[in-house]
Amino acid sequence: xxxxxxxxxxxxxxxxxxxxxxxxxxxxxxxxxxxxxxxxxxxxxxxxxxxxxxxxxxxxxxxxxxxxxxxxxxxxxxxxxxxxxxxxxxxxxxxxxxxxxxxxxxxxxxxxxxxxxxxxxxxxxxxxxxxxxxxxxxxxxxxxxxxxxxxxxxxxxxxxxxxxxxxxxxxxxxxxxxxxxxxxxxxxxxxxxxxxxxxxxxxxxxxxxxx
Numbered sequence: 758x759x760x761x762x763x764x765x766x767x768x769x770x771x772x773x774x775x776x777x778x779x780x781x782x783x784x785x786x787x788x789x790x791x792x793x794x795x796x797x798x799x800x801x802x803x804x805x806x807x808x809x810x811x812x813x814x815x816x817x818x819x820x821x822x823x824x825x826x827x828x829x830x831x832x833x834x835x836x837x838x839x840x841x842x843x844x845x846x847x848x849x850x851x852x853x854x855x856x857x858x859x860x861x862x863x864x865x866x867x868x869x870x871x872x873x874x875x876x877x878x879x880x881x882x883x884x885x886x887x888x889x890x891x892x893x894x895x896x897x898x899x900x901x902x903x904x905x906x907x908x909x910x911x912x913x914x915x916x917x918x919x920x921x922x923x924x925x926x927x928x929x930x931x932x933x934x935x936x937x938x939x940x941x942x943x944x945x946x947x948x949x950x951x952x953x954x955x956x957x958x959x960x961x962x963x964x965x966x967x968x
Contacts, residue, residue, distance in 0.1 A: 760964065786952075798933065798940035805897045807890035808873040816897070816932070817939050819890065825863035826932040830903040832925040833869040833876070835893060840869070840879055844927055850956050852885050868892050870904045870925065901930050901944065919946045929953065 763771075805816040820826045831848065832841035851865060858865045866888040869876055873891040880889050898904035902914050907924040919926050929950050931943035951957050960966070 793943060796942060798942050801932065801939040801941050803896065803900070805892075805895055805900075807868060807892055807895055807897060809888070809890055810873060810877050813894075814890070817934060819864065819866055819888065820932075820934060821859075821864040821888075823859065823862045823864045824933055824935060825861075826934075827858065827863060827865040828930045828932070829865065829867045830898065830901075830926065830928045830930070831867040831869045831889070832922060832927045833871040833879070834904075834907075834923055834925045835871050835875075836907070837871065837923065837925075840871075841922070841925070841927065845883070846956070847927075847954055848883070848885055848887070850954050852887055854955075855887055864888075866890060868898065868903075870898050901941075902926070902946070903928055903930075914946065917946055917949075 801816070806813045807816060807819065808814075816826075829844075829847065829851065831844045833844070848867065855865060868890050870892050872893045876889045876891055879885075892898040892904070902912060902919050903926050905912055905921050905924050905926070909921050909924060911918050911920045913919075919928070926946065927950070928944065928946040930941065933940050933942050945953075
């Protein structure tokens, strides 16, 4: 369907009406960010170890000297021949922002259930610099609802339905550590993570949308 073609004055009136709504959403997002920071923490008592090319590393050591850790769960299962296209696009987007995240006392890594050799092969081919750890020998992905049996299409997490593709789901978990230990502070699934990919924000500005 073709859009209406109007005068500049008519367009400005419509644009200002939408701008008022956009500003209201921005203010609401600011308030949500404050509420997110107020969420209680859950102690992580299991000794999770993830695999890097150099060997097994405890989750607590992946903070890289920071007190906060963001884990992007990259959909790439041990039986898959290629990684998820959507997750690969996400990786392209956040690979260049790692330094900005480090400036905020945080580290961002990716975790997949595929063996580390498979991850290293893709990482080298794509020219990615981020840490990409394997949970292949760990309960990590299962415990945080990011992996499931291959025939599982979805699982209930509170009020959320987490969908799986061949046993894998994409999402984000956030952790913090201090002198009292290691803590789980936040999780997001499905479209709850969309705001964290800057490319999607640009796509939403397009007159034809994401088509």
